[in-house]
Amino acid sequence: MTLTTRRRVLLGASTLSAALLVPGCGRLPFLGPAPSSCLGPDEELPEFEDGGSRVPPGALVTPYEPSPFRWFNDAGLAVSPDGALIAAAEHRDRSMLGLTDGQGVILWDTAEGTVVRRIPGPAEGAIAWHPGGSRLAIAHQRHIAIVSVDGKLLWNLIGHEDPRDDSARITALAFSPDGSQLASTSTDGTVRLWDLSEDQCGAGHILQPEAPAPTALSYLAEGSILAVGGTDVYGRDDPPNFLEQWDPATGERREILDDQERILVDFGHSADGTLVLVTYEPATLEVHTPDGTTSTGPETSPYTHSARLAVGAQSRVALQSPGDLLIWDRDTGEETRFEDMRLQRICWSPDESVLYTLEEAAGVSAWDGQSWRSFELPRS
Numbered sequence: 001m002t003l004t005t006r007r008r009v010l011l012g013a014s015t016l017s018a019a020l021l022v023p024g025c026g027r028l029p030f031l032g033p034a035p036s037s038c039l040g041p042d043e044e045l046p047e048f049e050d051g052g053s054r055v056p057p058g059a060l061v062t063p064y065e066p067s068p069f070r071w072f073n074d075a076g077l078a079v080s081p082d083g084a085l086i087a088a089a090e091h092r093d094r095s096m097l098g099l100t101d102g103q104g105v106i107l108w109d110t111a112e113g114t115v116v117r118r119i120p121g122p123a124e125g126a127i128a129w130h131p132g133g134s135r136l137a138i139a140h141q142r143h144i145a146i147v148s149v150d151g152k153l154l155w156n157l158i159g160h161e162d163p164r165d166d167s168a169r170i171t172a173l174a175f176s177p178d179g180s181q182l183a184s185t186s187t188d189g190t191v192r193l194w195d196l197s198e199d200q201c202g203a204g205h206i207l208q209p210e211a212p213a214p215t216a217l218s219y220l221a222e223g224s225i226l227a228v229g230g231t232d233v234y235g236r237d238d239p240p241n242f243l244e245q246w247d248p249a250t251g252e253r254r255e256i257l258d259d260q261e262r263i264l265v266d267f268g269h270s271a272d273g274t275l276v277l278v279t280y281e282p283a284t285l286e287v288h289t290p291d292g293t294t295s296t297g298p299e300t301s302p303y304t305h306s307a308r309l310a311v312g313a314q315s316r317v318a319l320q321s322p323g324d325l326l327i328w329d330r331d332t333g334e335e336t337r338f339e340d341m342r343l344q345r346i347c348w349s350p351d352e353s354v355l356y357t358l359e360e361a362a363g364v365s366a367w368d369g370q371s372w373r374s375f376e377l378p379r380s
Contacts, residue, residue: 033159033161033188033190033206033208034159034161035159035203036157036158036159036192036194036203036204036206037157037158037159037203038155038156038157038158038194038201038202038203039155039156039157039158040155041152041153041154041155041156043156045143045156045158046158066092066093066094066096066097067093068093068094068097068099069360069361070091070093070094070360070361071090071091071094071360071361071362071363071377071378072088072089072090072091072344072358072359072360072363073088073089073090073091073123073124073360074344074345074358074360075089075124075125075126075127075139075169075171075345076088076089076105076123076125076126076127076138076139076345077127077344077345077346077347077356077357077358077364078127078128078129078136078347079110079129079347079348079349079350079356080129080133080149081129081130081131081132081133081350082133082350083110083349083350083351083354084109084110084111085107085108085109085110085116085149086107086108086110086356086364086375087105087106087107087108087127087129087136088105088106088127088345088358088363088364089104089105089106089123089124089127089138090103090104090105090106090118090123090378091103091360092122092124099380100378100380101380102118102120103120103121103122103123104118104119104120104121104123105118105119105121105123105127105136105138106118106119106378107119107149108364108375108376110349110354110356110366113364113366113373113374113375113376114375114376115375115376115378115379117150117151118151118378119136119138119147119151120151121138121140121145121147121153122140123138123139123140123145124139124140124141124169125138125139125140125141125144125169125170125171125173125186126139126170126171126172126173126184127139127173128173128174128175128182129175130175130179131175131176131177131178131179132179133149134148134149135147135148135149135154136149137173137175137182137184139169139170139173139184140170141167141168141169141170142158142160142161142162142168142170142186143156143157143158143160144156144157144170144173144182144184144194145157146182146196146201154201155196155201157182157184157192157194157201157203159192159203159206160184160186160188160190160192161186161188161190162188163186163187163188163189163213166187166213167187168186168187168188169186169187170184170185170186171185171186171187171213171214171215171232172184172185172214172215172216172217172230173217174217174218174219174226175219176219176223176248177219177222177223178222178223179196180195180196180197180223181193181194181195181196181204181223181248182194182196183217183219183226183248184217185213185214185215185216185217185228186213187213188213189208189209189212189213189214190206190207190208191206191207191208191209191214191217191226191228191246192204192205192206192207193205193206193207193226193248193251204248204251205248205250205251206251207226207228207246207251207253209228209229209244209253210241210242210244210256211228211229211231211241211242211244211264212231212239212241213231213232214228214229214230214231214241215230215231215232215266216228216229216230216266216267216268218267218268218269219248220245220269220273221273223248224247224248224249225245225246225247225248225254226245226246226247226248227243227244227245227246227257227267227269227275228243228244228245228246229241229242229243229244229264229267229277230264230265230266230267231263231264231265233263233265233280233305233306235305236281238263240260240261240262240263240264241263241264242256242257242264243256243257243264243267243275243277244256244257245257257275257288262279262280262281262282263279263280263281263305264277264278264279265278265279265280265304265305265306265307265309266278266307266308266309267309268309268310268311269311270311270312270313270314270315271313271314272290273290274287274288274289274290274311274330275287275288275289276288276297276309276311276317276330277309278300278304278307278309278319279304280304280305280307283300283301283302283303283304284296284297284300284304285297285298285300285317285319285328287330297317297328297330298326298328298335300319300321300326301319301321301322301323301324301326303321303322303323303324304319304321306321306322307319307320307321308320308343308344308345308346310346310347310348310355311348312348312352313348313350313351313352314331314352315329315330315331315332315352316328316329316330316348316352316355317329317330318346318348318355320341320343320345320346320357322342323339323340323341323342324337324338324339324341325337325338325339325341325343325346325357327355327367341357341359342359343357343358343359344358344359344360345357345358346358353368353369354366354367354368355367362374363375363376363377
């Protein structure tokens with residue numbers, strides 16, 4: 001009897017070890033997140049980090065139909081710190097159909113609306129511009145490329161994993177104000193910190209927020225606080241989630257700012273630290289000033305479950321919901337609304353005088369308060 005019991009224990013341990021090696025199974029929760037690391041430009045990405053997709057054995061896969069009208073991915077739109085350039089990622093569909101010679105991130109001149117260059121490489125995640133303006137962070141499914149503005153690869157950051165029940169994608173990136181740190185969050189539910197300098201790269205803390213898979217990041221107080229929150233909403237039955245503050249130097253959570261029983265969809269901060277957030281169930285737009293004052297913004301679309309928020313440096317706010325775009329000035333109360341717009345991303349120029357929008361078929365457009373201007377589409 002003793003021998004039989006012991007043999008069963010040993011078989012159980014053997015089975016567990018083997019399960020960890022099955023492709024697509026992922027890491028078990030008690031093992032914790034995989035370590036982060038930086039790879040130089042001459043080092044190869046590990047398997048499945050080079051643009052491939054992992055499908056668990058036995059999974060039913062719906063055939064994917066590429067479209068010639070999908071020009072851009074919906075996850076990334078970023079303006080350079082001086083406002084001279086804007087970046088967005090091309091969709092893989094056109095290269096799959098042979099309509100373009102390559103895929104990459106397009107840089108436009110914001111004054112002329114003309115394409116400046118293409119930075120080659122797949123990019124299905126977020127894009128962020130370094131505060132110095134000389135480099136960008138470009139995310140794909142599970143890795144982040146740090147590239148110079150002229151397209152030179154400097155580092156590949158790896159560590160984000162395949163989530164258990166969703167596709168892998170890095171949903172948000174944020175540089176600290178001095179550019180020495182990059183924060184990234186993914187559908188794997190972690191927030192990873194990376195220490196960057198001109199010629200060095202190192203893996204920092206791995207944060208594990210309580211809210212599942214946060215989708216927005218923001219540095220505050222000269223980089224001493226990292227705000228983490230937001231979510232992709234699947235329905236009214238989603239659990240509530242909260243806005244958390246973390247210490248990026250120690251990797252410790254400081255406090256939960258928004259502990260109401262609701263779904264926080266997106267948030268952003270102005271230059272003076274004013275917090276603007278959009279929620280679903282109830283659908284609200286709220287403003288929290290540094291002195292503790294809380295107010296409610298204009299009426300929002302009932303479809304804030306898939307809203308995107310852009311908070312300007314001073315007082316302007318833009319809220320994009322399906323078929324609706326609201327532009328609001330918190331100081332003057334002025335509102336401008338546009339209907340029947342199918343936008344994927346929005347962002348302000350550094351001086352908040354121009355709102356840039358991204359639509360997967362039409363590309364980048366700019367609103368200067370008087371009229372719209374469309375940017376040129378990249379050539380093949």
